[in-house]
Amino acid sequence: MNFDEKLNVSTDKNNSLLCIGLDPDPEQMPPKVDVFRFNKSIIDATDELVCAYKLNFAFYEALDDGIDILKRTIKAIPAHIPVIGDAKRGDIGNTARAYAKAVFVTLGCDAATVNPYLGFDSVEPFIGYWDKGVFIVCRTSNPGAVDFQNLRFETENAQLSLFEIVAMRAALWNKQGNIGLVVGATYPEELKLIRQSHPDMPLLIPGIGAQGGDLASSVRYGVNALGRRAILTSSRQIIYASQDKDYAEAARRVAADLRERINYYRSTLTLAP
Numbered sequence: 001m002n003f004d005e006k007l008n009v010s011t012d013k014n015n016s017l018l019c020i021g022l023d024p025d026p027e028q029m030p031p032k033v034d035v036f037r038f039n040k041s042i043i044d045a046t047d048e049l050v051c052a053y054k055l056n057f058a059f060y061e062a063l064d065d066g067i068d069i070l071k072r073t074i075k076a077i078p079a080h081i082p083v084i085g086d087a088k089r090g091d092i093g094n095t096a097r098a099y100a101k102a103v104f105v106t107l108g109c110d111a112a113t114v115n116p117y118l119g120f121d122s123v124e125p126f127i128g129y130w131d132k133g134v135f136i137v138c139r140t141s142n143p144g145a146v147d148f149q150n151l152r153f154e155t156e157n158a159q160l161s162l163f164e165i166v167a168m169r170a171a172l173w174n175k176q177g178n179i180g181l182v183v184g185a186t187y188p189e190e191l192k193l194i195r196q197s198h199p200d201m202p203l204l205i206p207g208i209g210a211q212g213g214d215l216a217s218s219v220r221y222g223v224n225a226l227g228r229r230a231i232l233t234s235s236r237q238i239i240y241a242s243q244d245k246d247y248a249e250a251a252r253r254v255a256a257d258l259r260e261r262i263n264y265y266r267s268t269l270t271l272a273p
Contacts, residue, residue, distance in 0.1 A: 003110050003133035006082045011051045018259045019052040021235025023059045030243045039073045041248040042239050047078050049255045054084040054233055074108055082110040090115030090122045100125040104132050113182055134179050136170045139163040141184025141207030167194055185213025192221035199224055206233045219265035225272040
């Protein structure tokens with residue numbers, strides 16, 4: 001089963017476009033709870049509510065035993081739910097091949113985020129895993145994204161922003177149908193533009209939680225004509241809903257409410273038959 005098929009299964013089974021980011025920060029976690037136990041409790045409490053889990057590698061790499069915790073967390077996620085390795089890797093060919101093998105083979109992730117700044121040869125090793133998803137960083141949710149991503153360039157047919165050019169290149173590279181785009185919820189007009197230009201590519205949409213992205217706009221502009229192909233990601237808002245012993249139950253309540261709100265906004269859209 002490839003990434004798209006797995007995503008469709010989990011979306012339908014859980015009636016969800018919600019992705020939870022498992023990004024453990026000991027300073028925000030309940031005291032005296034080890035990281036793996038924290039992650040496992042969140043997974044057990046929410047695995048009926050999500051279409052995917054996303055693990056940002058930085059939070060694990062910062063821990064002394066983080067790689068082991070990362071591996072154990074991935075194995076703890078039910079097999080039918082996709083795991084997105086939020087690694088944002090991007091390097092020259094031989095290094096990119098090692099990064100791709102690490103994310104997809106050694107760790108067993110179903111998808112990865114990839115930075116395209118070094119060009120096609122930095123992305124190609126990831127795309128070569130045809131059954132895996134490759135989400136190319138396109139328009140990020142942070143304020144500093146405007147420093148480069150909104151710069152305008154003359155192309156053969158029009159003047160375009162850099163993030164639009166990245167999306168166009170990603171579409172050209174998408175020969176095996178396993179490429180998606182990372183587009184932040186905090187910039188709804190850019191999200192709308194990308195979806196209009198690329199109606200069927202899966203979009204990984206961070207920023208609907210603590211970063212303050214508008215949920216209604218993210219759903220309206222992020223989904224495709226069938227109300228799918230959008231992966232709406234929240235981490236801190238859910239996993240740190242409580243710092244007490246009820247942290248898993250609190251995470252479930254927030255996740256359930258968020259999924260319900262996403263599905264409400266989906267229900268207001270006019271979808272293709």
